[in-house]
Amino acid sequence: MESMxxxxxxxxxxxxxxxxxxxxAFVLVLMVLGCxxxxxxxxxxxxxxxxxxxxxxxxxxxxxxxIAYCQSQFGNIRMTLVVGxxxxxxxxxxxxxxxxxxxxxxxVFVKGSNANLQRAWQxxxxxxxIGIPLWIGIGVVTFALFVLLLRIAIQLLEALRLVxxxxxxxxxxxxxxx
Amino acid sequence: xxxxxxxxxxxxALVFLIVVGVPVAYAAAFTGICGLISIRGFEVxxxxxxxxxxxxxxxxxxxVLPLFIAIGFLAMYAGITSATFNAARTWVGRAPGxxxxxxxxxxxxxxxxxxxxxxSAAVFTKLAMPEMESRGYSKTLAAxxxxxxxxxxxxxxxxxxxxxxxILVEASIAKLLIAGLVPGLISLAVYxxxxxxxxxIRPDLAPRLExxxxxxxxxxxxSVSGIFLVVGVILGGIYFGWMTPTESAAVATAIIFVMALxxxxxxxxxxxxxxxxxxxxxxIFFVIWGVMVFVRFLAFTGxxxxxxxxxxxxxxxxxxxxxxxxxxxxxxxMILDGMGMMMLTLPIIFPVILGLGxxxxxxxxxxxxxxxxxxxxPPVGLNCYVVNGVRPDIPLSKVFKGVTPFLIGEVVIVAIIxxxxxxxxxxxxxxxxx
Numbered sequence: 001m002e003s004m005x006x007x008x009x010x011x012x013x014x015x016x017x018x019x020x021x022x023x024x025a026f027v028l029v030l031m032v033l034g035c036x037x038x039x040x041x042x043x044x045x046x047x048x049x050x051x052x053x054x055x056x057x058x059x060x061x062x063x064x065x066x067i068a069y070c071q072s073q074f075g076n077i078r079m080t081l082v083v084g085x086x087x088x089x090x091x092x093x094x095x096x097x098x099x100x101x102x103x104x105x106x107x108v109f110v111k112g113s114n115a116n117l118q119r120a121w122q123x124x125x126x127x128x129x130i131g132i133p134l135w136i137g138i139g140v141v142t143f144a145l146f147v148l149l150l151r152i153a154i155q156l157l158e159a160l161r162l163v164x165x166x167x168x169x170x171x172x173x174x175x176x177x178x
Numbered sequence: 179x180x181x182x183x184x185x186x187x188x189x190x191a192l193v194f195l196i197v198v199g200v201p202v203a204y205a206a207a208f209t210g211i212c213g214l215i216s217i218r219g220f221e222v223x224x225x226x227x228x229x230x231x232x233x234x235x236x237x238x239x240x241x242v243l244p245l246f247i248a249i250g251f252l253a254m255y256a257g258i259t260s261a262t263f264n265a266a267r268t269w270v271g272r273a274p275g276x277x278x279x280x281x282x283x284x285x286x287x288x289x290x291x292x293x294x295x296x297x298s299a300a301v302f303t304k305l306a307m308p309e310m311e312s313r314g315y316s317k318t319l320a321a322x323x324x325x326x327x328x329x330x331x332x333x334x335x336x337x338x339x340x341x342x343x344x345i346l347v348e349a350s351i352a353k354l355l356i357a358g359l360v361p362g363l364i365s366l367a368v369y370x371x372x373x374x375x376x377x378x379i380r381p382d383l384a385p386r387l388e389x390x391x392x393x394x395x396x397x398x399x400x401s402v403s404g405i406f407l408v409v410g411v412i413l414g415g416i417y418f419g420w421m422t423p424t425e426s427a428a429v430a431t432a433i434i435f436v437m438a439l440x441x442x443x444x445x446x447x448x449x450x451x452x453x454x455x456x457x458x459x460x461x462i463f464f465v466i467w468g469v470m471v472f473v474r475f476l477a478f479t480g481x482x483x484x485x486x487x488x489x490x491x492x493x494x495x496x497x498x499x500x501x502x503x504x505x506x507x508x509x510x511x512m513i514l515d516g517m518g519m520m521m522l523t524l525p526i527i528f529p530v531i532l533g534l535g536x537x538x539x540x541x542x543x544x545x546x547x548x549x550x551x552x553x554x555x556p557p558v559g560l561n562c563y564v565v566n567g568v569r570p571d572i573p574l575s576k577v578f579k580g581v582t583p584f585l586i587g588e589v590v591i592v593a594i595i596x597x598x599x600x601x602x603x604x605x606x607x608x609x610x611x612x
Binding site for chain 2: 017023030032055075077078084112113
């Protein structure tokens, strides 16, 4: 089981990292867009057409494409007063509980977001100023949530393996343990 | 079961999940989804929850967040931290506790280009502590100074916490950012007074440095010009209405980006900075989504309205209730992460604040100040843990001890915010109509 979990981890890592770097690149795009907007409005007196729409759609990529990377680095805030004092099997049971809950939440998000994507695809709908189709942004969200679901599934499998073998080393949880 | 009881059960379940270590974002979303399922069924719950990640991301006002976070990371590559510390040391190093004062001023300088408290504490632990120790400063005092200095980033603009607060309660982000300036500067002034008083009582804690000439002082100014430029762009742009908060953040990011490029920012440095920016951004957004699902659930139960009516209908002075809220946040701050605490409590506390007639902008400033204090108090004073994490040779107990005199100062600052709301609201009120 350990080798399967590690293989899945190795397969998913490049996807997460590339998505996160892409999201980072969009932060730089937001920076450029904001500067151009200020110059265009104040110097040339001609604001960028659809600037508002563009910022909103870029924000979808910035906010969502890094969520799986964040989870892979255990970047979510949590209270460690109890789990930090737990050892061995109890610790991995608590980790498994947290990941099981996370998995349920993200699965519901994926289902709801996918339903939203189907509606946007079938019924149309676009941004008010320059008519960017909404399904693109919703599709990005659904994709990002799906990658996150895969990441949580891998972490959950690893936690369950560690419940069975509490003293076994873990590459996946090494970030959390150190 | 009536919806309000379901609401109370939801809150109890949420507290339990957070205590056993479920991340705040997932705990809030899980409780919200389960609550919605119990009230409206699975399909409605899934559709209501599933739409939130898109609607709470495709949001113009939210774009200010990743830009402010990026400024903080790029500022480190731009050499701003060492430049501010060197300049502050040259200007005030001779004063009693001069290096501690310089560290505090440099933290304030870094705070004006960054909204991340922990990053600031980590940077100055590495940068300023070795210098203070080599000059014979007490480790306890030095550790306390860097931990406390970090909290300035949460209030002095650009403050990520104030932006998140503004988004959650739909208050003016521009006004919130401007409102953070005065209490941020008051906090700085109080911290400097605390350092001076402590060192005057115990001069052995901080030996004096040699004097520097005025020419030497002037020579340090060009290296910190970038900070003044960023502060000018962010505050001036927003205050005078020349730019939206997003635009001012974009221009400020561009300035820091160019400075970082001049300081030989490499591709790998840029990639790492962007990855850290995205990691923090994703973390914040997931908490926002989770809390928004929880808020939807609470709205269906009618609990916030019921609670507000109950509190407002009480035969008690509003200031007594406010004092109770302050105490509640001080206690919660001891055990919860600041951002999580703010997001989890606002859906219930904020309607009460509005019902009592308090200004949302003023309350945002007070709340962020209370969160800052929570970053310093045991057992979960995050900034103290950061100092201990960077310098494991300094025990956590010593860091908390170093912070203690500043907590007396914090009481004074909170009292000023509570007693003089007009002072806090002076600058934002001048913006009315802009």
